[in-house]
Amino acid sequence: xxxxxxxxxxxxxxxxxxxxxxxxxxxxIVSAVASxxxxxxxxxxxxxxxxxxxxxxxxxxxxxxxxRKICMLRSCAQPISxxxxxxxxxxxxxxxxxxxxxxxx
Numbered sequence: 001x002x003x004x005x006x007x008x009x010x011x012x013x014x015x016x017x018x019x020x021x022x023x024x025x026x027x028x029i030v031s032a033v034a035s036x037x038x039x040x041x042x043x044x045x046x047x048x049x050x051x052x053x054x055x056x057x058x059x060x061x062x063x064x065x066x067x068r069k070i071c072m073l074r075s076c077a078q079p080i081s082x083x084x085x086x087x088x089x090x091x092x093x094x095x096x097x098x099x100x101x102x103x104x105x
Contacts, residue, residue, distance in 0.1 A: 002068040003041045010064065031058060041066065 004014055021037055025032045026046035033040050034055040050056045072091060074080060081089065090096055
């Protein structure tokens, strides 16, 4: 949705794209691109390993900024495990905000 909204701001619709494959998993998408199936939009974090390995190349697209909201959820019906509690606390510590922002780069 985030990609389509960004493209729509430049009058590009889904029908204008030559979509040959749809995958729901970012790792599978990166793997498909590395195998030569075409190009894709994925988060930098999802592609980082393949970028560092030289399997794919990042291509900046001028005048398009794609952002998305990522939510962290936990069950209210069950007690939270100690590791999950520690991670939850880490995410919400103000001093970690910059590190977390960089992850979403």
